[in-house]
Amino acid sequence: MDSPETAGTVLVVDDEPTVREVVAQYLRRDGYAVHESGDGSDATQWLADNDPDLVVLDVMLPGVDGLTILKDLRRHSDVPVILLTARVEEVDRIVGLELGADDYVVKPFSPRELAVRVRNVLRRTSSGNSDGNGGAAPGSDPERVLCFGELHIDRRAREVTVAGRPVALTPKEFDLLDHLAASPRQVFSRHQLLTQVWDSSADYQDPATVTVHVGRLRQKLEADPNEPRWIATVWGVGYRFEP
Secondary structure, eight states: OTTTTOOOOEEEOOOOOHHHHHHHHHHHTTTTTEEEESSSHHHHHHHHOOSSSSSEEEOSSSSSSSHHHHHTTTTTTOOOOOEOOOOOOOHHHHHHHHTTEEOOOSSOHHHHHHHHHHHHHEEEEEEOOOOTSSSOTTTTEEETTTEEEEEETTTTTTEEEEEEEEOOOOOHHHHHHHHHHSSSTOOOOHHHHHTTTSSSOOSOOOTHHHHHHHHHHHHHSSTTTTTSSSSSEEETTEEEEEE
């Protein structure tokens, strides 16, 4: 898919040519191969034939809108998606996150900030998928596999199972779970998690982003999401992982 000298392939979808050009310029400067689409139909067709490493996706698009593209994409792919949105209402951002977006940026935004987020997401994903053990048996490295009863987290393979059942997580869901589980019973505020998992801050990101991702993790991991076994809420503070 990528030529050897590229850092990865990024699809940028936005109906504003200036936004596409500026974002693409910053990403190419960082070494990414960039494909640009100006509408939802073109992006959908391109995605049917290509497998990018990350998608930067505008919500408001002519034809097929960004949320519809995201919903369809999540049926068969966990490629990281960063939403671009001019909508400021919290409910609109939450809808995108609940559909499986890994991050969002509100317009107007800093192209440099967006490029940093792209780089951080792809760095975590690629490093998590690399296996330097040369085929070591699962569980032989205590830092590689975290086990908490029926919950097993393979940090290098970026795979999660509950009672032997594979659990499909988006890259950001895995990052959040891994971060919490690596420090059992340590309480993290939402602002801390934005900084440590999203490499961002409340200046650029709504803390509700963390809340939505925790809710998605509970739906996928917990027998009863309303009575979570592993991811506990510390009211007025944040969240902690219960071993």
